[in-house]
Structure formats: structure tokens, C-alpha cells
Amino acid sequence: MRQQDRQRAQLRREDPHLAPGASEEAAVGRRVFAEGRGPVLTDLDGNQYLDFAAGTLTQSLGHTHPEVVEALTAQAGRLWNVHDAATPNRAQLLDTLARLLPEHLDTYALFSTGAEVVEAALRVVQATAPPGRNRIGALRHGFHGKTMGARMLVHWDIGHQAFAGNSVLGYAPYCYRCPLGLERPTCGVRCASLVRRHIAEKPNTSALVFEPVLGAAGVIVPPPGYWEQISEAARENGVLLVADEVLTGGGRTGTFLASELIGVEPDLVAMSKGLANGFPFAVLAGRHDLLHDPAAATPGAYASTYASNPLGIAAARATLEVIERDRLLEQVARLGELLGDRLGALHERFENLGEVRGLGLLWGLEFVTDRASRTPSPALARAVYAAALDLGLRVALGGHVLRLAPPFTIDEALLDEGVGLLAKAIEQAVAA
Known part of the structure; x- marks a missing residue:
């Protein structure tokens, strides 16, 4: 499989006008994807790819799932946007969310993107915090979006401007690269005790914002x-x-929320990505008393241009009803165990594969120059990514880590085929 003339011509046409700064995947891959069906993508030259990135970890049901397409098409012929006014499908969607989410998360606000819903959660925290609780905790290596509030959480500065704000950072549970230089199990989970001491036990802390599984970090x-x-x-x-489940919410780890797997009962949850099978849509779920607090529920507090838009509601309702009806959470858990076993075998086979980790259908492969030094190797990860594309497999690239997140609807045979292609790509990249 190789890139051919139509894709090259398309990319040359874009280059004079398209701003740089695309994702690593787009910059390295240089593909023009024209069509998607289930777990398979087709590019402009007719080459096909198993999509183990599921869009951008968004296509829970695979590309152009027929029931989601039908729901969107029907809605597109009726009504697109009336701000946040009620529309016929909204009540049914709220009922579905109430069935799938933990019982204490019974109140919802609807938005359009992950960063937008994280910002909404921050507003709720800030509006309801008692006097003196003016600090918000977050975890190192966390990612919550590219808007100002989301960046301030993790002290993500741009240029020469520093906007750390009122955020306090704690240690993420990155055992493979422990910042304290400790090893499990003798560490006593020291990273957690420091988060507890410096954030959770501080009287001036209002909230801790966290990803149950840190996605962008690998x-x-x-x-x-x-x-x-x-x-x-x-x-x-x-x-x-405050659980940021923009990536994991909706079943990606085998439970509807990853928080359920790690034993946390969050007060607020932000969800987006796979909730509407990749259509822009987001939900803030929370406790009734928080989202109904008069300080947090002032007029317009949960409104925005595309909040509650009928198209997003239609896509989300169709997606979640398929997940519920077809018992796909059980399938994610079952396939996740199989995928973990297959990837574990790759870890044993390839010295440059420093660590494999994941839950359900969300896995990260960390590439290193050698296991003794654990030196990150982004060059090798890029080479594996490019080789996999040429072989017909698409994964998600970020630094020295490749992420795998196949759609929930994939079958065992295609799962094995994808892992086989990945093994060939690693062989080629290591030998080059």
C-alpha cells in the first residue's frame, strides 16, 4: 500500500492556505481519508485501513454506523439549532443517560466539545466553592483541553506568558517513569499520599480535576x-x-465511566468524544445539589451557541441506545482482555517496547531506545506509525507513545489482524 497521485495532488492544493500545526498523525501520515465504514477507512486512492484510532478515539460504533447516520439524517431534515430550547429527543437522551450513569450523577448540562464541558465544570466549582477555597488541584501530565481555563489547570504556558492561576499540581500515577524514583510495590503509592497531603487535605482546595486514565499522556x-x-x-x-472523562466516558474502558473501574464516585463528570460516535457533543453530569445550586445555575450558566443542539442530541441518543441494547460494554471488557494479551506478547517480543498499558479498548505502547535507560524514542514511534499506515493500520501517534482504541463493534478476527499488522510495522521500524 502506498500513497498515490490523487492524495499528493490534494495535499499540494491545501498546503498554500492551510495553517500548520496539525496533529502528528496528520503531519506524518499525509493521507486524505475519503470514506469510513465500521472499523475501516478508505483513502482518496482507494487504499483501506483498519482504524485502531477510531477517528480521534471518538468512533465508539465505528465510522458511519447506520443507526447514527439514520438519526442524524432524519434530524437534519427537521431542525438544526434553536439555541438551548427543548426539542423532542432531549428528554429521551436524558433518560438514557440516567440509566447508564451512576445513580448519584442525575443532572446533566449539554455542550458541544470536551474543552467546553471542562470549562463548564470549572465554573460550577468556582461558583459553589465556600469562601477561602480558592485553589483547584490537577495532576501532572493531565490534559483537559486547549482553552484558557483547561490550560491553567495543568500550567500549560504558551510563548512567554505564564497563567498558572489558582491550580496546584499533584503527582500522576506514572509508575513507569516515577518522578519520585520509586518502584512498586515497595513505594507505598507515595505519589498518592503527596496528592492527598498537598491537595485533598488542604482547607483552601475546592476541587481536584483528574482523568481516571490519563489519555493524552499515553x-x-x-x-x-x-x-x-x-x-x-x-x-x-x-x-x-471532577472526573474528566472526555476520552473514557461512554464505555471505552469497559464500564460506562472509567471512574467506576478505579472506585471513585465523582461529583462532576465531563464527557464528549465517543458519546455521539464522533459527532461534536458533550455532557456535564453531576450531583443534583451542585448543578441546581443557585450560584451555579444563574441564567445562561449552562447555555452556549451549540448547547442542546438537536443534531448532537440525535447522534448521542442513537449511539448510547446501540451501546445499551447490544451490551457493548461487556464486549469492550471481553475484547480488552484479548487485546491486552496480544499486546503483552508484543511487549515480550520487542525490546524497544518499554511498556504496554491499558484498560478495555484503550491501550498505550511506549517506545524507548532500550529498556535499561527507558529513554523515550519518538522517532521510533513515528516510524512504527508510518509503517503501520503503509501496511493498512491506523493508530494514534503522540510523542513516543502509540495509542490503540478500536471501535466497540470490532470483532476478534479484525482485532487479531490489526495486532498482526502492528507487529509487522514494529519489525520494519526496528530493522530500518
Whole structure:
């Protein structure tokens, strides 16, 4: 498989006008994707790819799922936008969310993107925080979006401007690269005790914003004991727990929320990406008392241009009803175990594969120059990514980590085929 004339011509046509700064995947891959069906993408020259990135970890049901297409098409012929006024499908969507989410998360606000819903969660925290609680905790390596509030959470500065704001950073559970130089199990989960001490037990902290599984950082899965310490301390000290499940919410890890797997009961949850099978849509779920607090529920507090738009509601309702009806959470858990086994075999086989980690259908492969030094190798990860594309497999590239997130609807045979293509890509990249 190779890139051919139509794609090259298309990319040359774009280059004079398109701003740079695309994702690594687009910059390295240089593909023009024209069509998607289920787990398969087709480019402009007719080459096909198994999509183990599921769009951008968004296509829970695969590309152009017929029931989602039907729901969107029908809605597109009726009504697109009336601000946040009620429309016929909204009540049904809220009922579906109430069935799928933990019982205490019974109130919802609808938005359009992940960053927008994170910003909405921050407004709720800030509006309801008692006097003196003017700090918000977050975790190092976290990613919550590119808007100002989301960037301030993780001290993400741009240019010469520093806007750390009122955020306090704690240690993420990145065991493979422990910032404290410790090893499990003798570490006593020291990273968690420091988060507890400096964030969860501080009387001036209003909330801790966290990803249950740190996605953009490379699928960092917390070890046992990490969240048990932190969540207990947060509860005892009145610190709200705000789960950023923009990536994991909707079943990606085998439960509807990844928080359920790690034993945390968040007060607020931000969800987007796969909730509407890749159509722009987001939900802030929370406790009734928080989202109904008069300070947080002032006129317009949960409104925006595309909030509650009928197209997003139609796509989300169709997606979630398929997930529920077809018991796809059970399938994600089952296939996740198989995928973990297959990737574990690759880890044993390839010395440059430093660590494999994940849950359900969300996995990260960390590439290194050698296992002794654990030196990150983004060049090798890029080479594997490019080789995989040439072989007919698309994954997600970020630095020295490749992420895998196949659609929930994939079957075992295609899962094995994809892992086989990945093995060939690693062979080629290592030998080059």
C-alpha cells in the first residue's frame, strides 16, 4: 500500500492556505481519508485501513454506523439549532443517560466539545466553592483541553506568558517513569499520599480535576491504592472530585465511566468524544445539589451557541441506545482482555517496547531506545506509525507513545489482524 497521485495532488492544493500545526498523525501520515465504514477507512486512492484510532478515539460504533447516520439524517431534515430550547429527543437522551450513569450523577448540562464541558465544570466549582477555597488541584501530565481555563489547570504556558492561576499540581500515577524514583510495590503509592497531603487535605482546595486514565499522556492507568487514598481524603475534607472523562466516558474502558473501574464516585463528570460516535457533543453530569445550586445555575450558566443542539442530541441518543441494547460494554471488557494479551506478547517480543498499558479498548505502547535507560524514542514511534499506515493500520501517534482504541463493534478476527499488522510495522521500524 502506498500513497498515490490523487492524495499528493490534494495535499499540494491545501498546503498554500492551510495553517500548520496539525496533529502528528496528520503531519506524518499525509493521507486524505475519503470514506469510513465500521472499523475501516478508505483513502482518496482507494487504499483501506483498519482504524485502531477510531477517528480521534471518538468512533465508539465505528465510522458511519447506520443507526447514527439514520438519526442524524432524519434530524437534519427537521431542525438544526434553536439555541438551548427543548426539542423532542432531549428528554429521551436524558433518560438514557440516567440509566447508564451512576445513580448519584442525575443532572446533566449539554455542550458541544470536551474543552467546553471542562470549562463548564470549572465554573460550577468556582461558583459553589465556600469562601477561602480558592485553589483547584490537577495532576501532572493531565490534559483537559486547549482553552484558557483547561490550560491553567495543568500550567500549560504558551510563548512567554505564564497563567498558572489558582491550580496546584499533584503527582500522576506514572509508575513507569516515577518522578519520585520509586518502584512498586515497595513505594507505598507515595505519589498518592503527596496528592492527598498537598491537595485533598488542604482547607483552601475546592476541587481536584483528574482523568481516571490519563489519555493524552499515553494511557496512564493508576495502580491499586492510588485513588483509594485520594478520594477518601477528598470526601473527608469537602474537596469536590471532577472526573474528566472526555476520552473514557461512554464505555471505552469497559464500564460506562472509567471512574467506576478505579472506585471513585465523582461529583462532576465531563464527557464528549465517543458519546455521539464522533459527532461534536458533550455532557456535564453531576450531583443534583451542585448543578441546581443557585450560584451555579444563574441564567445562561449552562447555555452556549451549540448547547442542546438537536443534531448532537440525535447522534448521542442513537449511539448510547446501540451501546445499551447490544451490551457493548461487556464486549469492550471481553475484547480488552484479548487485546491486552496480544499486546503483552508484543511487549515480550520487542525490546524497544518499554511498556504496554491499558484498560478495555484503550491501550498505550511506549517506545524507548532500550529498556535499561527507558529513554523515550519518538522517532521510533513515528516510524512504527508510518509503517503501520503503509501496511493498512491506523493508530494514534503522540510523542513516543502509540495509542490503540478500536471501535466497540470490532470483532476478534479484525482485532487479531490489526495486532498482526502492528507487529509487522514494529519489525520494519526496528530493522530500518
